Amino acid sequence: MIDQDIIRRIYRDIDGELDFQVPAELKNFLAKNPEAEQLYRDWAKIGEKFREEKENFREVDLKQQILNKINMEKYVPSEKISFSEKMQQVFFSPRFKIGFAFVLGIFLGIFAFSILNQGVTGKKLKQQDVSGTMWDSRSYDDMVTADNILYESPMAKATFNVKYSTRLVEAHINISSLYPVKLAINFDPNAFMTFNVQNTNVNAQTTAMSSYNYVEINNVGDNQFVVLLYNKNNLSNKINFTIYQNEIPLYTNSVTINKE
């Protein structure tokens, strides 16, 4: 019976784990112990056979089969980009630009509406408080009424609705005649100046002409005009309306603007 410790030392020797001194000592022991020596020789032979086996490893080439079966996409690198690059991508993307323009438009719209809304819903001011502002451009309905004149005869029919503000005089004129008549509007050029004559509903036979200090309308049929005069000085002044037929006055009247 061989000592287990000796067997272990034999194995260690065969495995090449012992240093140079020990095998000599071991071999001395083996020389005196035939059973242990036989074990040593047996394992030396087994070791030799295994080495032969190792040298005769079978060749194999399975590389292509393996590569064909694996999922090549599994480790496809994800492109790592820095935070600043990511931000640049976001800010310069068409989606962001459109979104930004949309939001900016909304804010500008709200801002503009809030400003304009103040003008619409703001407190109404007195005339003297808004002198020299755009108040003059307010609507006809908000102007001060100077007079509403009605003339009616077999030859002609006319209405003169005259309103004024600090800078404008606006006369809405409806005139109707079966035969040609002439309407002459005269005023002091120091007080008023012709600004505009609008033919709101005028037929082809009717004409209107104006100069800095008068307006002349040659009328046939039913027509409507809006005459705008520049109100120069806010002093009390008159505008004269005269209707002629064949240069013969049929009707004359006047409207006082800037009444005190």
Place this chain on the structure above:
Amino acid sequence: MSIQDDNILINEVLKGKISSFGLLIDKYQKPVYNLIFNMVEDEDQAKDIVQDVFIKVYEKLESFNFKHKFFSWLYRIAINDTINFLKNRKNFETLTEQNEIQEEKTTNDHKEEQRRQLHAALRELRTDHRVLILLKYFFGLSYEEISDVMKIQEKMVKARLFMAREKLREVLIKNKFFEHD
């Protein structure tokens, strides 16, 4: 090619360089195949297992711990897969072995006869003993490396290997492998 080289190749594979995995296959397919072949004793089955092992290694590569050696990890996967395969094949194993032994006995070559006897003796060992012998003598792994592959303590490796050797010699003596019998 060193362990550091293996780690470089693994890192390259993880970055999407598939050719580096090809290099790992080139390096390890032969020892892995021979390890598996010496356990299953069937060329086609060994090739199938080798392919499965490398595919599994590729799939699990991102979980590889760089503190360990790649070949230890690879061999462990190969051994575990082969043991699982052998368990499933258990019912057919005896018949297969008998057929192979019958065929091999026809050879007259002394060297080949000894080789056959060695493999026959290995087949008679328990699977874990057979693996230990293969790792130690076929692949020349140290006790520490075997410990890493088998995930058992080094002193346990030594104890089991001692028993495996004793058993192997016993079988070889029984099969008249040695001339002194």
